[in-house]
Amino acid sequence: MADTMNRASKDDAPLSTANKESQAIDEATDGLIVQRGDKLVARAVTINRPRAELYAFWRDFSNLPPILDNVVRIDVLDRERSHWVVKAPAGGTVEWDSRITEDREGELIAWASEDGADIPNSGRIEFRDAGARGTVVVATINYAQPGGTIGRVISRIFQREPKMQAQRDLRRFKQLMETGEIATSSRTQQQLEEERN
Amino acid sequence: MRALTWHGKHDVRVDSVPDPEILNPRDAIIKITSTAICGSDLHLYDGYIPTMMAGDILGHEFMGEVVETGARSTLKKGQRVVVPFTIACGSCYHCGKHQYSGCENGLPADNQDIGQELYGQPMAGLFGYSHLTGGYAGGQAEYVRVPFSDVGPIVIPDGIEDEKVLFLSDILPTGWMAAENAEIEPGDIVAVWGCGPVGLFAVQSAFLMGAERVIAIDHFPRRLELARRFGAETINFEETDTAAALFEMTGGIGPDAVIDSVGLEAHGFFVDNVLDQIKKSTFLGTDRIHSIRQAILACRKGGRVSMPAVYGGFVDKFPLGALMEKGLTLKTGQTHVQHYMPALLNAIMEGKIDTTFLISHTLPLEQAPQGYKMFHDNQNEVTKVVLKPGMALAAE
Ligand SMILES: NC(=O)c1ccc[n+]([C@@H]2O[C@H](COP(=O)([O-])OP(=O)(O)OC[C@H]3O[C@@H](n4cnc5c(N)ncnc54)[C@H](O)[C@@H]3O)[C@@H](O)[C@H]2O)c1
Ligand SMILES: [Zn+2]
Ligand SMILES: [Zn+2]
Numbered sequence: 001m002a003d004t005m006n007r008a009s010k011d012d013a014p015l016s017t018a019n020k021e022s023q024a025i026d027e028a029t030d031g032l033i034v035q036r037g038d039k040l041v042a043r044a045v046t047i048n049r050p051r052a053e054l055y056a057f058w059r060d061f062s063n064l065p066p067i068l069d070n071v072v073r074i075d076v077l078d079r080e081r082s083h084w085v086v087k088a089p090a091g092g093t094v095e096w097d098s099r100i101t102e103d104r105e106g107e108l109i110a111w112a113s114e115d116g117a118d119i120p121n122s123g124r125i126e127f128r129d130a131g132a133r134g135t136v137v138v139a140t141i142n143y144a145q146p147g148g149t150i151g152r153v154i155s156r157i158f159q160r161e162p163k164m165q166a167q168r169d170l171r172r173f174k175q176l177m178e179t180g181e182i183a184t185s186s187r188t189q190q191q192l193e194e195e196r197n
Numbered sequence: 198m199r200a201l202t203w204h205g206k207h208d209v210r211v212d213s214v215p216d217p218e219i220l221n222p223r224d225a226i227i228k229i230t231s232t233a234i235c236g237s238d239l240h241l242y243d244g245y246i247p248t249m250m251a252g253d254i255l256g257h258e259f260m261g262e263v264v265e266t267g268a269r270s271t272l273k274k275g276q277r278v279v280v281p282f283t284i285a286c287g288s289c290y291h292c293g294k295h296q297y298s299g300c301e302n303g304l305p306a307d308n309q310d311i312g313q314e315l316y317g318q319p320m321a322g323l324f325g326y327s328h329l330t331g332g333y334a335g336g337q338a339e340y341v342r343v344p345f346s347d348v349g350p351i352v353i354p355d356g357i358e359d360e361k362v363l364f365l366s367d368i369l370p371t372g373w374m375a376a377e378n379a380e381i382e383p384g385d386i387v388a389v390w391g392c393g394p395v396g397l398f399a400v401q402s403a404f405l406m407g408a409e410r411v412i413a414i415d416h417f418p419r420r421l422e423l424a425r426r427f428g429a430e431t432i433n434f435e436e437t438d439t440a441a442a443l444f445e446m447t448g449g450i451g452p453d454a455v456i457d458s459v460g461l462e463a464h465g466f467f468v469d470n471v472l473d474q475i476k477k478s479t480f481l482g483t484d485r486i487h488s489i490r491q492a493i494l495a496c497r498k499g500g501r502v503s504m505p506a507v508y509g510g511f512v513d514k515f516p517l518g519a520l521m522e523k524g525l526t527l528k529t530g531q532t533h534v535q536h537y538m539p540a541l542l543n544a545i546m547e548g549k550i551d552t553t554f555l556i557s558h559t560l561p562l563e564q565a566p567q568g569y570k571m572f573h574d575n576q577n578e579v580t581k582v583v584l585k586p587g588m589a590l591a592a593e
Contacts, residue, residue, distance in 0.1 A: 048288060048289055048290055048293065132290075168306040168309070172306045174301065174302065178302055179288055180223070180269065181222055183221075183302055183306070184305055185334070187217045187218070187334045187342055188220075189218050190215075
């Protein structure tokens with residue numbers, strides 16, 4: 001199996017930092033990601049907690065909404081399948097069913113959207129030991145740019161800053177795991193609610 | 198509650214705003230008993246720091262009484278605490294190395310983008326210091342919400358007045374870390390630019406760490422006099438060619454270590470400084486750097502440059518060649534306050550460090566705007582303004 005994080009054959013830089021996106025997608029989907037589009041986002045974060053603990057938290061998808069900013073709701077359907085409801089522009093939502101395509105205890109979880117997804121997507125989250133630094137968590141997301149007007153609006157949101165979004169989500173994961181809470185500079189409960197909506 | 202809020206350049210006001218609430222399990226709410234205006238606050242007052250929003254509550258040097266605690270706070274109601282200006286979680290990689298101002302979890306996730314873009318990595322969260330550092334409400338108010346209250350605030354034993362310990366929040370550890378970063382050896386000559394609170398604490402700390410001579414530089418006679426009180430020799434840069442004086446005063450060798458505690462707003466009509474100002478207003482450069490430039494040129498070969506002074510952006514004409522050719526070491530950073538607090542509290546209790554000398558004015562919180570104006574306009578007389586929410590208004 002190809003090393004799906006590094007372009008090991010050529011150099012040690014992660015795929016997510018490749019200048020040529022199409023090449024990176026080829027290499028990424030060569031391994032553990034079922035291809036669902038021509039867009040790729042990948043981000044890494046170091047979390048000062050044991051690998052097993054981070055995996056266990058992530059494996060229960062119902063834990064994720066507070067971390068994933070755009071996610072309204074995740075319904076866990078069974079051990080493999082979940083239903084995702086995600087914010088879209090103008091107060092709307094987009095939805096899809098997701099199925100786990102690979103699951104290695106303490107190591108990685110890979111998923112892909114099923115037919116009929118508003119935004120076809122797939123991805124993988126990996127947990128790697130990082131010695132005194134804890135665990136390096138790498139998220140890789142592959143998705144298709146939706147068509148039509150709504151697609152254009154959605155893609156503005158999902159495309160212009162998807163890297164940023166993924167990074168912010170990983171930062172929140174780190175905060176919750178390392179400190180037990182998600183940092184906020186709000187001063188009152190009301191401000192906090194406005195900020196989170 | 199009442200709070201000092203920012204509304205624009207040279208426009209700060211005391212407004213009524215909703216009281217802070219516990220939002221996270223490790224939070225505590227502190228009722229402020231004393232809070233100070235810092236030299237760094239003047240950067241906000243002068244409009245040098247981007248990402249400020251009207252209504253932001255200022256203040257990062259404060260202390261008070263614990264009035265409310267979250268489920269995971271280790272503080273108890275009624276305890277008196279001094280709060281570090283850096284918001285640090287105590288459990289990330291950086292906190293583990295006691296590099297608290299590098300904490301990765303103090304800044305809300307969405308506020309981390311700017312720092313990452315500007316500096317390559319997000320910065321730490323700070324109280325009352327723009328949205329670049331998190332947009333946290335500061336302590337120049339009646340109450341403040343303090344995150345990570347189980348690791349940051351230090352509990353003050355009864356019987357020690359606020360004035361003695363308030364500066365543990367920032368400037369005392371900052372002056373101390375500045376001297377520590379200068380890696381002082383017994384017998385060293387240390388030169389300190391700027392005799393504001395940070396410089397004056399750096400002078401005291403340098404002597405405590407074994408410096409034989411400390412040479413302090415400023416242009417305010419009153420501040421220079423305070424430096425002399427701690428045994429420093431002084432240079433008034435308005436009356437003297439500082440570079441030449443340092444060369445002669447050290448017999449041509451130069452100081453072993455130099456400390457820049459001036460920063461962004463370096464005063465004075467030096468040619469390069471005026472040039473920096475012109476460039477700043479035409480967006481060619483964002484920081485004026487006369488003091489750091491002069492410090493590097495004055496430092497002896499193989500010496501150490503310590504830079505507690507705050508810089509934010511890119512600088513022009515930075516003497517990189519001198520740094521390299523002379524083999525200098527440069528150390529800097531926002532202060533790791535949590536790391537220094539316990540030892541410095543002990544030093545205060547043992548009478549080894551004096552802090553009260555610095556306070557020139559104490560005002561009620563309601564008069565904070567006057568405090569800012571005074572501190573801004575008359576730095577010679579006004580060395581430190583302490584605000585007290587509970588204090589009665591002086592008859593006018
Ligand atoms: N690293 C940190 O964590 C940290 C913490 C607190 C403050 N600071 C920074 O430290 C610096 C000093 O803070 P402060 O509260 O003492 O400020 P301050 O404004 O009270 O003092 C600065 C002093 O420098 C003098 N000065 C100006 N130009 C000079 C020059 N060219 N040569 C010599 N002296 C000159 C001024 O007259 C003034 O007395 C500021 O930049 C502040 O932002 C950093
Ligand atoms: Zn300060
Ligand atoms: Zn931390």
